[in-house]
Amino acid sequence: MGWQIEQKTAGIDKILPAMRTDVALDHPSTGQRIIIDTKLTAIVTSGWYREGTLSSGYVYQIYVYLRSQVGRGDALADHAS
Template sequence: GIAGLYRVHLAKTTWQVSAGKELKWALSDQSAGSAEIFPTMKSDIILEHKTAQRRIIIDTKFNSILTKGWYREQSLRNGYIYQLYTYLRTQENKTDPLSLNAAGLLLHPAVGYMLNEYVVTQGHKIHFATVDMTVDAKAIKKQLLAIAHDCAGVAVDD
């Protein structure tokens, strides 16, 4: 999978890759029975670039990144944005500096096109990117590595 590709091809001296990590809610209180029914959060992939001091929470999806919008021809899927935003905001902790400006990435497959956009909200840069599945494996690897480096704000060879 994608986490495995990142583990193999990102420099271990500067990158750390985690997959399937449970993210904790910042709960200040809860009722006796809520622990049994309250959902858990699990990230698909978390990348950390040691030199740039950047954390990227990646959520991978297997459908189109764009959908028909209410008032426009195409729109990003708002439920996915809310999910990633929740991941970013609930992990903020003053004792974990990387959490305070962590980036998010919604990563989708695409056929015959590339999308790489972002927004910044409340100190978190959220990227929306696709990988063109019509190209060969070497080109897909190059796309995935470029996206990771772009999200970390570093050159591809870092």
């Protein structure tokens, strides 16, 4: 997976984190891709208004995995879940 970068600045590759999923399941004949990212830490944490909520960093991470790949010429990535 790669970041959508139109113009790179010097050194950007040294500071951007790598995007690597744990599991990607592709089913080309149905046009489906499922991305699975596992965590070895607790994904539920105390929230502002409730006792248990998903850790926002993990939600943002999977969102970036999915949305950053759209429109790059990979039909499976365009409709991944």
